[in-house]
Amino acid sequence: MGAAEIALVLAAGFGAGILSSSVGVASLLSFPILLAVGLPPVVANTTNTVGLIPAGAGGVVGYREELRQVRGLAVRVVVLTGLAGSIGAALLLGLPSSVFEWVAPWLILGTCLLVGVQPRISRWLAARHPEGENRPARVRLSPLTTVFVVLTGVYGGYFGAGAGVMMIAVLAIGLDIDLRIIGALRTTSVMASNVVAGAVFVVVADIDWAVVALLAVGSIFGGYVGARIARRMPAPLLRAGVVAAGIVAAITLWT
Incomplete structure (x- = not known):
């Protein structure tokens, strides 16, 4: 790679790190850039997955105060999605890419809709509950939510574009x-x-x-910056950003 391509990949890592910790669509920035610098699609996908791991580490540091509040829940989510990610990786290596590529845009659009209407759904569920507004807060994963967390983790291990949006929808509803x-x-x-x-x-x-090294350097700083940005965004603005990012993700995968 020349100097321009090195700078482009570094910038892609930083930008993807920001998106990963804020609205959850990191791969839609970094993956096309890896294709543009000449990597074959499967190599670009595997390289992108490994290179963006530090983005998550940077994001975790940026969100450390929030994670302390739900330590047990965080551990359970990490274990579930970690195991599910191994299944997704096996699917990537064993199945035609067209299988998930076809369904991914529809999954992302559906989860964007859920993120957008989640407050209304929550109010509706509260009204339908016998105890109304005084029902106990749901702070643990139900069996149904657990299933969808695992499915999202599988998708994340397979391709991952929009997996963050999907996970927000699953957790916000559950x-x-x-x-x-x-x-x-x-x-x-x-x-x-x-x-x-x-x-x-x-x-x-x-x-x-x-390329992994370049993505890693950029993404660890981007992940931290993205988390700090998201922590200060009003919830409606953050929700709108997630929905907008998911719509862009679906359109990008269709084109």
């Missing part, structure tokens, strides 16, 4: 906790999925390690 904390859990879960999938790719897939 839990009664602040959206910023959900953002922290999302960032941590995506990192867990990437770590396990990346470990699989290191053993059995082709990876461009020079």
Whole structure:
């Protein structure tokens, strides 16, 4: 790679790190750039997954105060998505890419809709509950929410574009906790999925390690910056950003 391509990949890592910790669509910035600098699609995907692991680490540091508030929940989400990520990695290596590429835009659009209407759904559920507004807050994963967390982790290990948006939707519908904390859990879960999938790719897939190093350097700083930005955004603005990013993600995957 020349100097211009090196700078481009570094910038892609930094930008993807910011997006990973804020609105959850990091791969939609970095993956096309890796294709543009000449990596084959599968190599670009595996390299991108490994290179963006530090973005999650930076995001976790940036969200450390939120994660302390839900430590037990965070551990459970990390374990579930980590295991699920290994399944997704196996699917990437064993199935035609067209399978998930076809369904991914529809999944992302559906989860964007859920993120957008989640406050109304929560109010509706509260009204339908026998105890109304005084029902106990949902601070643990229900069996149904657990299933969708695992499915999102599988998708994250397979391709990952929009997985952060999906995870926000799943957790926002299934839990009664602040959206910023959900953002922290999302960032941590995506990192867990990437770590396990990346470990699989290191053993059995082709990876461009020079590009990994560049992405890693940029993304760890971007992940931290993105988390600090998201922590200060009003919840409606953050929700709108997630929805907008998800719509862009779906359109990008269609084109």
